[in-house]
Amino acid sequence: xxxxxxxxxxxxxxxxxxxxxxxxxxxxxxxxxxxxxxxxxxxxxxxxxxxxxxxxxxxxxxxxxxxxxxxxxxxxxxxxxxxxxxxxxxxxxxxxxxxxxxxxxxxxxxxxxxxxxxxxxxxxxxxxxxxxxxxxxxxxxxxxxxxxxxxxxxxxxxxxxxxxxxxxxxxxxxxxxxxxxxxxxxxxxxxxxxxxxxxxxxxxxxxxxxxxxxxxxxxxxxxxxxxxxxxxxxxxxxxxxxxxxxxxxxxxxxxxxxxxxxxxxxxxxxx
Amino acid sequence: xxxxxxxxxxxxxxxxxxxxxxxxxxxxxxxxxxxxxxxxxxxxxxxxxxxxxxxxxxxxxxxxxxxxxxxxxxxxxxxxxxxxxxxxxxxxxxxxxxxxxxxxxxxxxxxxxxxxxxxxxxxxxxxxxxxxxxxxxxxxxxxxxxxxxxxxxxxxxxxxxxxxxxxxxxxxxxxxxxxxxxxxxxxxxxxxxxxxxxxxxxxxxxxxxxxxxxxxxxxxxxxxxxxxxxxxxxxxxxxxxxxxxxxxxxxxxxxxxxxxxxxxxxxxxxxxxxxxxxxxxxxxxxxxxxxxxxxxxxx
Ligand SMILES: Cc1cc2nc3c(=O)[nH]c(=O)nc-3n(C[C@H](O)[C@H](O)[C@H](O)COP(=O)(O)OP(=O)(O)OC[C@H]3O[C@@H](n4cnc5c(N)ncnc54)[C@H](O)[C@@H]3O)c2cc1C
Ligand SMILES: Cc1cc2nc3c(=O)[nH]c(=O)nc-3n(C[C@H](O)[C@H](O)[C@H](O)COP(=O)(O)O)c2cc1C
Ligand code: FES
Numbered sequence: 001x002x003x004x005x006x007x008x009x010x011x012x013x014x015x016x017x018x019x020x021x022x023x024x025x026x027x028x029x030x031x032x033x034x035x036x037x038x039x040x041x042x043x044x045x046x047x048x049x050x051x052x053x054x055x056x057x058x059x060x061x062x063x064x065x066x067x068x069x070x071x072x073x074x075x076x077x078x079x080x081x082x083x084x085x086x087x088x089x090x091x092x093x094x095x096x097x098x099x100x101x102x103x104x105x106x107x108x109x110x111x112x113x114x115x116x117x118x119x120x121x122x123x124x125x126x127x128x129x130x131x132x133x134x135x136x137x138x139x140x141x142x143x144x145x146x147x148x149x150x151x152x153x154x155x156x157x158x159x160x161x162x163x164x165x166x167x168x169x170x171x172x173x174x175x176x177x178x179x180x181x182x183x184x185x186x187x188x189x190x191x192x193x194x195x196x197x198x199x200x201x202x203x204x205x206x207x208x209x210x211x212x213x214x215x216x217x218x219x220x221x222x223x224x225x226x227x228x229x230x231x232x233x234x235x236x237x238x239x240x241x242x243x244x245x246x247x248x249x250x251x252x253x254x255x256x257x258x259x260x261x262x263x264x265x266x267x268x269x270x271x
Numbered sequence: 272x273x274x275x276x277x278x279x280x281x282x283x284x285x286x287x288x289x290x291x292x293x294x295x296x297x298x299x300x301x302x303x304x305x306x307x308x309x310x311x312x313x314x315x316x317x318x319x320x321x322x323x324x325x326x327x328x329x330x331x332x333x334x335x336x337x338x339x340x341x342x343x344x345x346x347x348x349x350x351x352x353x354x355x356x357x358x359x360x361x362x363x364x365x366x367x368x369x370x371x372x373x374x375x376x377x378x379x380x381x382x383x384x385x386x387x388x389x390x391x392x393x394x395x396x397x398x399x400x401x402x403x404x405x406x407x408x409x410x411x412x413x414x415x416x417x418x419x420x421x422x423x424x425x426x427x428x429x430x431x432x433x434x435x436x437x438x439x440x441x442x443x444x445x446x447x448x449x450x451x452x453x454x455x456x457x458x459x460x461x462x463x464x465x466x467x468x469x470x471x472x473x474x475x476x477x478x479x480x481x482x483x484x485x486x487x488x489x490x491x492x493x494x495x496x497x498x499x500x501x502x503x504x505x506x507x508x509x510x511x512x513x514x515x516x517x518x519x520x521x522x523x524x525x526x527x528x529x530x531x532x533x534x535x536x537x538x539x540x541x542x543x544x545x546x547x548x549x550x551x552x553x554x555x556x557x558x559x560x561x562x563x564x565x566x567x568x569x570x
Contacts, residue, residue: 228543233298235347236333270330
């Protein structure tokens with residue numbers, strides 16, 4: 001699961017494809033020497049040299065081919081707005097690949113992905129990279145958002161063994177949250193219960209742990225936190241994790257992003 | 272000994288150039304080794320270590336402000352033992368010049384920590400982080416009290432002998448120059464100024480402070496003027512070298528600190544968005560020389 005050395009790269013934007021009213025896919029030219037990466041790893045992008053905003057912003061690697069590096073970008077504030085407005089030909093300063101852990105190929109060959117919002121990104125990468133190998137795992141995607149126009153439907157087409165959608169307003173798929181959907185499918189015996197991999201808002205993952213976590217032999221989750229360095233130096237992005245009886249602070253950027261969901265001290269992890 | 276034109280002397284120790292990494296943002300340095308050639312730097316000031324490991328603060332730890340960064344990391348560190356056995360050897364073997372940052376919440380802890388550090392001859396310089404809350408004094412920063420500073424610095428000099436001792440000052444006081452004078456009087460070889468500026472942030476919607484400890488430390492471009500005036504005032508008060516730190520984001524920013532009276536500088540927050548900056552500053556100074564101070568303080 002450990003990563004190869006990270007580096008600092010100038011990458012040019014090849015395409016910026018709008019996906020929904022508030023999000024797009026940024027396809028970047030994979031720079032020479034950019035190391036191979038694993039699902040759950042990310043890059044950190046400097047958005048401007050005007051110092052506003054100041055910090056880099058972390059983005060999951062959504063796809064990495066021999067020639068391209070793709071990101072799924074949802075606009076939620078000033079930094080993401082700048083990133084989403086990049087035009088082809090623009091050049092971005094990125095560091096990566098970052099993250100010391102990733103989603104491993106599921107040992108049993110069967111896995112359930114639960115994604116909320118842009119938490120879909122690492123799972124697109126996983127589906128695409130595992131498919132290129134000889135063995136092809138059975139992947140069941142459970143994917144939720146507030147409403148249909150926030151689901152990245154184009155992205156999931158044809159990538160998974162089965163895809164189950166949920167929207168809070170009921171405009172697409174199951175009406176309700178993705179955790180409920182997972183409970184329902186489990187009750188019907190429609191999901192393999194070896195590996196559960198999740199990525200999404202903190203509330204979603206916490207509810208997953210509480211409500212369905214024990215049904216799976218393993219639950220791994222890719223976490224998000226506000227970051228400054230992205231490399232484990234500043235200790236700004238920590239999450240409390242149980243190591244036996246002891247609670248220790250782990251850096252999401254370098255000890256993660258992928259953690260055993262049951263080991264995270266959810267009650268102590270305050271925002 | 273002939274000293275290179277960009278070399279800087281702090282007490283008994285000569286550094287090849289006057290551009291250091293500040294304590295904290297770069298961790299123990301090793302985390303940045305893939306991105307920054309640590310051997311090019313004048314020195315790496317390592318993350319402040321305390322006698323015992325510290326888990327740091329719970330709750331949110333970072334918040335970006337306009338032009339700045341608030342942090343509430345709370346001195347999370349691996350503790351002296353692990354630092355000395357695991358981190359220090361890799362840095363020394365990698366030929367990285369180090370200034371080891373230390374802090375203590377009380378006198379006994381400080382004494383023991385210094386003993387451990389002094390037992391390692393490969394440590395040539397120490398920076399005392401005086402912004403640590405003093406548990407014996409109800410959490411007031413040790414570094415807000417000139418008497419305490421004198422006591423701590425004098426003891427460090429006694430124990431460390433021929434090693435350089437820098438006192439790192441907090442800006443959260445009325446008269447930073449007075450603190451510098453206390454450190455100089457106690458035998459400090461240099462003054463580092465400044466640590467983060469106290470600040471806070473509110474969540475407008477919920478009406479709550481966003482940090483559990485309420486207060487946090489502000490760093491980055493927003494604090495440059497505060498750091499600059501601290502260096503200016505200190506340089507007009509003491510004769511020992513001053514290491515300027517606070518908000519440096521460009522070669523021009525770095526130049527201003529030397530003009531204000533600094534002999535060396537440290538880069539902290541800027542490495543988060545521009546880790547190539549220290550090396551660019553070093554190259555610029557190698558090319559054009561270290562900027563001269565605005566005026567001699569007695570001239
Ligand atoms: C490992 C990781 C992977 C991510 N992958 C994706 C992805 O694939 N697609 C995607 O759209 N988003 C992703 N994000 C979230 C993305 O980084 C944030 O949306 C972005 O940083 C917000 O920046 P902003 O300037 O637009 O928001 P701001 O206006 O600065 O703030 C809005 C909110 O964004 C979050 N935020 C702000 N600064 C940071 C920061 N430095 N690091 C993390 N979060 C921050 C905070 O929760 C804040 O409340 C990921 C985050 C992490 C940690
Ligand atoms: C995340 C973070 C952690 C820090 N940790 C320490 C520390 O452990 N010891 C210390 O003396 N200063 C610490 N500092 C303060 C910096 O060394 C520096 O004095 C301050 O950030 C101002 O410089 P800058 O604006 O270049 O960052 C820290 C700063 C930041 C942003
Ligand atoms: S962002 Fe600095 S330790 Fe994770």
